[in-house]
């Protein structure tokens with residue numbers, strides 16, 4: 342690491358933890374069920390390419406992405422596994438799907454003819470996506486029969502099977518989960534697709550009920566060490582290993598008198614003579630502005646509060662109670678430091694969001710190191 346990086350902010354991504362979490366998914370579904378890690382949005386912010394290489398070596402059956410560009414990045418990095426396009430086939434994407442050899446979720450049967458034309462003399466493998474209750478992409482159950490017939494007759498198309506997505510899987514006891522699963526089962530039976538490649542489960546669904554597994558599963562958030570359940574439990578409580586540690590080095594330490602204001606809007610005023618340290622991390626790095634006067638960091642294994650507003654490139658922390666503190670000391674914003682830790686669920690709760698958003702918002706300018 343260069344001197345400059347060592348004085349700034351960086352993320353460490355533990356690929357062995359990602360692999361462990363993948364193996365937890367594999368164990369949960371058992372043999373015979375495909376595991377296709379979801380590495381869209383640059384692997385939930387942590388780096389799709391290194392994660393894909395690691396999980397390919399660990400036995401992933403394929404990968405799921407959301408966009409053509411994400412698939413292209415993986416193909417250019419040498420990933421030859423099946424790639425599923427979760428956000429589906431949109432108008433104008435047909436050529437790209439063929440060129441990158443992707444398996445799109447087709448939610449609009451009206452695009453099957455243009456996909457067939459784009460295939461030319463090659464064959465595109467595809468899934469039909471059916472709406473079983475989420476109403477976010479997916480054809481109506483009543484449209485499936487005609488779509489199956491079309492996908493089977495148009496040249497260049499190979500129908501792999503049917504997929505759907507659960508709306509309430511993060512709450513395993515929610516009655517909608519059983520209802521959606523039964524709806525999918527009915528559509529499969531009615532259309533003679535029970536033996537096809539069927540997928541319903543994300544992380545929460547695959548961990549909560551074996552009936553959700555069908556032929557292949559699509560774990561995302563659990564790979565990155567966070568619990569998929571709501572209200573959030575810690576990923577560690579369900580056997581997952583944390584994947585990310587976010588660190589920064591102190592830029593400045595200032596001794597301030599009682600009554601000194603800190604940061605924009607003077608939103609924090611010292612109530613005693615204080616030592617305030619400045620960290621080179623702000624909302625441009627993904628440290629959300631809502632964490633002003635609310636977030637906490639770890640310094641030498643002790644929790645210290647963020648004081649004042651979060652600015653674009655900096656935050657202030659109150660280190661008055663720290664035994665010793667100096668410019669260049671390492672501070673942990675996310676992850677563990679000795680016995681203490683700030684997990685992604687905790688940071689999400691501070692700002693009223695979910696772990697997914699915390700990870701996806703980690704700023705592009707924060708360098709990632711893979712350990």
Ligand SMILES: Cc1ncc(COP(=O)(O)O)c(C=O)c1O
Pocket residue numbers: 379427506542543544545559560561562563569
């Ligand atoms: C269609 C689909 N399947 C699977 C996943 C993975 O979900 P999770 O990260 O909750 O495991 C997602 C993520 O949003 C998705 O959109």
